Amino acid sequence: MIEYLFFNKKISKLFTQIVQEKGIVWQQDHEAVQDAIIIKIPEDEISDELWDELDKRYDELSDQDQHLLEQEEALGDDQSAAGIYLQLANGKQTIAKVDPAIMNRILGVLSIEEFNEFLEVIVSSVENPDDTAICQNSLIDSTEK
Numbered sequence: 001m002i003e004y005l006f007f008n009k010k011i012s013k014l015f016t017q018i019v020q021e022k023g024i025v026w027q028q029d030h031e032a033v034q035d036a037i038i039i040k041i042p043e044d045e046i047s048d049e050l051w052d053e054l055d056k057r058y059d060e061l062s063d064q065d066q067h068l069l070e071q072e073e074a075l076g077d078d079q080s081a082a083g084i085y086l087q088l089a090n091g092k093q094t095i096a097k098v099d100p101a102i103m104n105r106i107l108g109v110l111s112i113e114e115f116n117e118f119l120e121v122i123v124s125s126v127e128n129p130d131d132t133a134i135c136q137n138s139l140i141d142s143t144e145k
Contacts, residue, residue, distance in 0.1 A: 001027075001040045001041065001042055001043065002040070002041050002042075002043055002051075003038050003039070003040050004038070004039040004040075004041070004054075004058050005031070005034075005036050005037070005038055006036060006037045006038075006039070006061075006062075006065050007034070007035070007036050007037070007065055007066075007068070007069045008064075008065050008068045008069065009037065010068075011061050011064055011065040011068065012028075012037040012039060012065075014061055015039060015057065015058060015061050016028070016039060018054070018057055019039070019041065019054070022050060022053075022054075024041055024045065024046060024050075025041075025042065025045060026039055026040060026041050027039075027040040028040070031093065034083075034085070034093075034095055041054070082097070082098045082099065082100040082102075082103040083095040083096060083097050083098060084096045084098055084103075084119065086119065086123055087123075088123065088127065089123075089124075089127050
């Protein structure tokens with residue numbers, strides 16, 4: 001299954017209308033951690049060309065979805081919030097709440113790709129603890145190359 005994530009009902013409805021027009025079978029779920037709408041589409045029922053078209057439309061709608069989410073947050077209470085979306089190895093998803101000032105400082109120094117790589121290492125280390133000394137890991141890594 002391929003999953004498309006939306007935060008705004010109107011935007012998700014625009015996407016599902018496109019999916020229906022193409023005759024694609026889909027499911028809708030609610031993701032409680034982020035209070036989001038997930039549209040699920042079976043991978044094996046669609047051609048690559050149709051996937052490309054859906055991904056392009058999703059990217060366009062996702063920008064609108066993000067903009068509306070930011071507007072809603074700006075109109076909400078005066079509390080600032082930031083979150084880091086984490087994908088766990090078992091398929092579960094979670095969000096880590098972070099102080100927006102810290103998040104801005106991190107992203108002021110690292111690219112989003114670098115930050116995501118860093119997070120993947122942290123999540124993997126938490127899910128697969130390794131108590132060997134860091135110098136032993138460095139020696140193992142250098143001999144594997």
